[in-house]
Amino acid sequence: MDERTLHRLRNDLNVxxxxxxxxxxxxxxxxxxxxxxxxxxxxxxxxxxxxxxxxREPGAGR
Numbered sequence: 523m524d525e526r527t528l529h530r531l532r533n534d535l536n537v538x539x540x541x542x543x544x545x546x547x548x549x550x551x552x553x554x555x556x557x558x559x560x561x562x563x564x565x566x567x568x569x570x571x572x573x574x575x576x577x578r579e580p581g582a583g584r
Contacts, residue, residue: 531575538568 542565549557 528575528577532572532577535568535572535575539572542568 542561546561546565549561553561
């Protein structure tokens with residue numbers, strides 16, 4: 523994947539991360555357990571995606 527595409531994905535993931543944080547805050551502690559569990563799963567998936575497209579150190583993995 524070229525750097526331009528990765529940059530776009532990182533930007534999109536930043537938007538998703540902000541949206542997840544806002545949603546978590548709006549739901550607060552009053553959310554049903556299944557809603558909180560689902561949000562936890564979404565956040566874990568978000569973290570995996572963010573790690574997959576994170577910038578690498580020059581020479582890393584070689």
